[in-house]
Structure formats: structure tokens, C-alpha cells
Amino acid sequence: MDVPGPRNKTICREGSGDDGDKISSLPNNLIEHILTFLPLREAAKTSVLSTAWRRTWVNRPSVVFDDQFWKPYPVEVAANKQLKKLRLYACAFTSSQISFEEFRMLTSLDLRWIKFPNAARVSFIIRCPLLLTFTLIACDTANGTYLDILSEAPSLSYFHCVGNFSSVCVKYAPHLKDVIVHQTASCPRDVWCSMLLIILAPNLRNLIITTKAMATQYIDLNLISAIQRVCGLNKHKASKLLKVEINQLQGVRTEMCCIQWLLAASPELHKMEIKFSPNSLPADQVQTLRDLNGFQRASSKAQIII
Incomplete structure (x- = not known):
């Protein structure tokens, strides 16, 4: 069988x-x-x-x-772009005008090692009402083009930016709590841009700033009056700021104006950790320390750690 x-x-x-x-x-x-x-x-x-x-x-x-x-997808779904989390690593954009306006449901955007086209300037626009976290790391161009980063994300709580950028503007960020700004190229507007983040984020808790030296003292002086005008406005307070870390401090006037405003406008500040640039001279560091100790502090608990 x-x-x-x-x-x-x-x-x-x-x-x-x-x-x-x-x-x-x-x-x-x-x-x-x-x-x-x-x-x-x-x-x-x-x-x-x-x-x-x-x-x-x-x-x-x-x-x-x-x-x-x-x-x-159905027409109504496609129109709203239902994508919620987007991670792009080691790729390239072909346009100098990058916009995420159509991704209305996006909650997390993580871009790393992105190459932008060689252009006079690249505009990077984020308009995502539900975006919670935004990370932009090591994104640059072959010819050193500066990035203008504009974020209109009212739900944003975490922002991490590392790269060669010239301006960072976060419009209306009531929920922003953690900000890491690391400037990898010499740009005269980096400290000013970092302070704009603080002013526009009333609930900011933690701030880390790493900057490079200003391009020239002349450009540095041009920023002083603008920064001092903003610092003088009593309505701008970093009321929730608890911890600040400033790396690569040069001691130039724009940086000192920013630190002076932070100390005077942060009643809840506990710790400000400052690390000098290895290129700064010992004599300049001593003078900077004297200036720091003379700044008025809104918080009696604020400690400056060098």
C-alpha cells in the first residue's frame, strides 16, 4: 500500500x-x-x-x-497626513525651502545627519500643532550654509538642535520645558537666538547652550543694544527655569548680557553651570568671574558653578 x-x-x-x-x-x-x-x-x-x-x-x-x-488612503485622511512619528537619518533634501506644514498629526520629528542643498540660506519651517519633540542633529550643507529654523509648534515640550544654524525661532511655546542648543560654527547670533527661546517659552525648566566665538567684535557690538532692550522688558521672565548649562563661554558682551538677564529673570533658578572655552585667556576668565559674581540674582538659591 x-x-x-x-x-x-x-x-x-x-x-x-x-x-x-x-x-x-x-x-x-x-x-x-x-x-x-x-x-x-x-x-x-x-x-x-x-x-x-x-x-x-x-x-x-x-x-x-x-x-x-x-x-x-481616503481623501480626508491623505489631506491630514496621519503620520505621527518621523525619523530620518543620513539622507538629503533637494530644496532650500523645507516645510512640514502638511503633517498636522506629527508628534515626534527626529532628523540626524541630513544634508541640505548648497544655497545662500536654507529655511527650515515646522508648523505642526501636535508636535511634542523636535530633534535636529548634525544637519548641514557642503558649503557651510546657515539654517534658519522656524518652529510654530504650540505643543512642543522638547527641542534639541545641534548644527550650523544662524537663527532659531520658536513662536509661542507655552509647553516647552527642555532645550538643548549646540552651535557648531561661529555665528554672531547664536546667544541671541538662545535667549529668544527662553523669552518665548515661559515654562522652560532646563536649558543647555553650547556656542562658538563671535565672528568679530564689531558684529558683537551691533547686538548689544537689541539684547539690552529685550532684557529691560520686565514682562519677559524665565519664571520656571531651574537649571542652565553654558558651554564654551568666551566672555564676550552678548554672552554676559544673556547670563545677566537669566540670573535677574529666573526666580526659581537653582544652578547655573558654566564652562569656559579652552581658547579663553586666564586673565579674561578672572574678569568674567568678577562680573558674574556682581550680577543681581532673582533667586537666593541660584549657584554659579565653574
Whole structure:
């Protein structure tokens, strides 16, 4: 009596070798080349084909969120761009006007090692009413173009910016609590931009600023009057600020004006940690310390740690 089961299994085994699975046996470079011809949604679906194809689509050299990407969704869903979390690492933008206005449901945006086009200036605009966290790290251009970063995110609570930027403006940030600003190139507006963040974020708790030296003393002096006017407005208070960390301090007048305002406008401040730039002279550091000790402090608990 013939038993069909084992014979069928043998046939299956004979037909399941590498010769029978052409898709899985393709080399990785050919798979990546094939994926470049597919729309984003279709490329993502190839993850189910086999282990060799799983998540290979994320290595595509370009990603386009065009009409074809949103087409399978209903019109009302596509219009609102339901994407909530977006992380882009090691990719490039082709336009000098970058905007996330259409992603109305976005709550987290994390961009790292992004290359922007070589242009006179790049504008980076964030208009996401539900955005909670915004991270922009090591994003620059080949020719050193400065970035203008404008964020209109009323729900923003965490902002981390590291790179070669010329201006940072956060419009109306009532929920912003943690800010890390790290300037990687010499820009005369960096301290001023950091102070703008404080003024526009009344609930800021923690602030970390790392700056580079001012380009020239002449540009530095041009900023003094503007900063002093803002510092003199009593309505601008950093009332919730608890901790401040300032790195690479040069002791120039714009930085000192910013520190003076922070101490005078922060009644809840507990600690201000300051680290001098290794390029600063010992004599300049001594004079800076004297100036710091003479600044008025709104908080009796505020400690300056060098």
C-alpha cells in the first residue's frame, strides 16, 4: 500500500532548494537597485517576501512622500497626513525651502545627519500643532550654509538642535520645558537666538547652550543694544527655569548680557553651570568671574558653578 504523505514531502524538499527561491537568492545590491524603481509604499511591502528583503527598503537612497504615497488612503485622511512619528537619518533634501506644514498629526520629528542643498540660506519651517519633540542633529550643507529654523509648534515640550544654524525661532511655546542648543560654527547670533527661546517659552525648566566665538567684535557690538532692550522688558521672565548649562563661554558682551538677564529673570533658578572655552585667556576668565559674581540674582538659591 502506497503512503502518499512521505513521497509528497520528499518532492517538496527537492523543490525547495536555492534554485526554487530566486527572490531570496538575489544579491543585496540588486535588491536595492530594484527597490529604487518602486514607490515608497510598494517598496515597504517587499519586507514580507523573504528574510533577504526584510527592511531592505529603508536603505533606499531617496524617499519621496508624494501623492502616490498617500493615494491608497481616503481623501480626508491623505489631506491630514496621519503620520505621527518621523525619523530620518543620513539622507538629503533637494530644496532650500523645507516645510512640514502638511503633517498636522506629527508628534515626534527626529532628523540626524541630513544634508541640505548648497544655497545662500536654507529655511527650515515646522508648523505642526501636535508636535511634542523636535530633534535636529548634525544637519548641514557642503558649503557651510546657515539654517534658519522656524518652529510654530504650540505643543512642543522638547527641542534639541545641534548644527550650523544662524537663527532659531520658536513662536509661542507655552509647553516647552527642555532645550538643548549646540552651535557648531561661529555665528554672531547664536546667544541671541538662545535667549529668544527662553523669552518665548515661559515654562522652560532646563536649558543647555553650547556656542562658538563671535565672528568679530564689531558684529558683537551691533547686538548689544537689541539684547539690552529685550532684557529691560520686565514682562519677559524665565519664571520656571531651574537649571542652565553654558558651554564654551568666551566672555564676550552678548554672552554676559544673556547670563545677566537669566540670573535677574529666573526666580526659581537653582544652578547655573558654566564652562569656559579652552581658547579663553586666564586673565579674561578672572574678569568674567568678577562680573558674574556682581550680577543681581532673582533667586537666593541660584549657584554659579565653574
